[in-house]
Amino acid sequence: MRILVLHQNKFERVGYDRAFDHDEHDVVYAGPAEDLDNIPAHVRCGKLELAPDSPVADQLRPWLRERPVDRIFARRELLILPAAVLREEFGIPGMRPAVALQFRDKVVMKEILDRAGIRVPRWYPVTALPERIPWSGKVVVKPRAANASRGVVVCDDYAAARALIAERGGEPVLAEQYEIEEYLDGPVCAIDGFLFRGEPVAVQVARYVGTCLDYEHGKPSGTVQYDAPELAEWACRCVRALGGETLTFHLEAILTADGPVFLEVAARGGGGHLGEMLFRRTGVHLDTVDMATDVRGELATDLIREPTPGTYYGDFLFPGHVYAGAPVSVSVPPEVLADPMLVKYQIHPEGVPTTTAPGYRPEHLAFSGMIAGPDPATLESWLWRTFAAVTVSPGVLR
Known part of the structure; x- marks a missing residue:
């Protein structure tokens, strides 16, 4: 099989090499030079450098006319629609633009769900x-x-x-x-999952601690998993109403006094550590299982591990982009780093410029990590204490 990957990710985080055999298949990665550089040297593949300031589909059309492919994969949200456009133009199986738009345009998705009787703002x-x-x-x-x-x-x-x-x-x-x-009042939650032929393979419900909007303005944010099977099924109903059959999704909802209200959804996994949190709790790595299932034409059950019952996961994200490239000094109390609930963490190196690109990639953040424990409420309390205890001080650009 010939596979074209629109690559703007960390190679190891997406798990391409677990999803399909690079020796068996003819795989080409297309993306900016900095993303192509993170593909390990031992991986057998072709590389096609794309200019970051030019439309992806326009750059790939001439190449595809000369070299047809059987699959196109795009695991980053901004690439999902261009990938769908190319699939339709070249007759390649997979999501088409009409469905991709329903997972991209917030007006279109609300129109559809409103007609389906699902509450939206x-x-x-x-x-x-x-x-x-x-x-x-x-x-x-x-x-x-x-x-x-x-x-x-x-x-x-x-x-x-x-x-x-x-x-x-x-x-x-x-x-x-x-x-x-x-504007509606209430806690916001994220529901991430994978559907195969309309049926849920794995679904994770996590509530936000802090908000994404606060994060964009410099405050830390996080998520904590909790059990909410009815909310998980409601989210799957939303995804199916939008034409989702076999796909990864990340949906956000606000929990009002009258029940959940749909906010938005994307045909990709959530940012930060949400994907790893889901993998640790359910045994399903969304990107890997999704792509492997597409290549095989059947659910890649052999890639699904045994879940870990009784353990819930959370994550914390201190933004980096708000410092506009300036270096930062991060002060974390020793007891935070020594806490047994802390699974992993990453602190931005002293004196190194921060990113100017907004987002949730852990390597771009001032301080980030994962926690785990048997009680979601305890994890949430840990996050609030850590948000108050950690300080991030900007330095001076030279």
């Missing part, structure tokens, strides 16, 4: 704002296709939201790229 695309909205209070201004809360602004009311939109009116295609949304 009330919303309007910026292209169709009414004179008045049918709710009072805060209004969220949100990019339709961004991830990780980038570009999200919570306004005090509709007038403030409209003023913000007018202020940004000179930005390119703002109207086509943004929506407004009803």
Whole structure:
């Protein structure tokens, strides 16, 4: 089989070499030079360097005309739609653009789920704002296709939201790229999983400790697994309603007093340590099992390990991108690092510039790690104490 991988990940984190045999298959990785460089030297493969500032699909079309492939894999959210476009143009099996868009555009996904009877926040695309909205209070201004809360602004009311939109009116295609949304109170949770032919293989429910929006503004955030089988099934129902049959997903919902409300979903696993947390608890590595199943045409059950019952996992993320490339000094109390609940951690090296790219990759963060224990409430308390105890101090760019 000829396989094209759109590669903008850490090779070992995605587990390509566990998903398919590189000696048996003809595999080519296409991506920026810095990502191609993290492929181990012993892996038999081709490499196709892509320019980071040019559309991926445009760069790959001439190559695909000369060298047809049987599969295209994309494990990063920004590459899922370009991969779907190329599959449709070249007759390659896998997700098509119509379905990919339903897992990318927040207006499209809410329209579909609203028609399916699943509760979503009330919303309007910026292209169709009414004179008045049918709710009072805060209004969220949100990019339709961004991830990780980038570009999200919570306004005090509709007038403030409209003023913000007018202020940004000179930005390119703002109207086509943004929506407004009803602000709802309640804890936010992440549901990650893998469906095979519409049936759940593994699903993880984790509640956020802190919020993604706070994280974008410099505060630490984290997640803790907990048992919520009804919420897991509700999330699978959302994914199926959007056309998801065999795929990895990361869905976010807000838990209101009247039940869960859908926020957004992507056809990829969650960031930070969510994927490893799910693997440790369920035995399913989302990326590996997903790709292996696609190559084989049947569920890759041999790659699923025995779960570890009785243990819950959490993670903590102190952002790095908010320091705009400046080095940081991270002060962590010794008792935090010596705590038996701490499974793994990574501290940004002293004097090394931080990343300027927003996101949740542990290697880009000031301080990050995983914890484990028998009680989710205890894990959550540990996170709050650690958020208060750890300090990150920016240095000076030279």
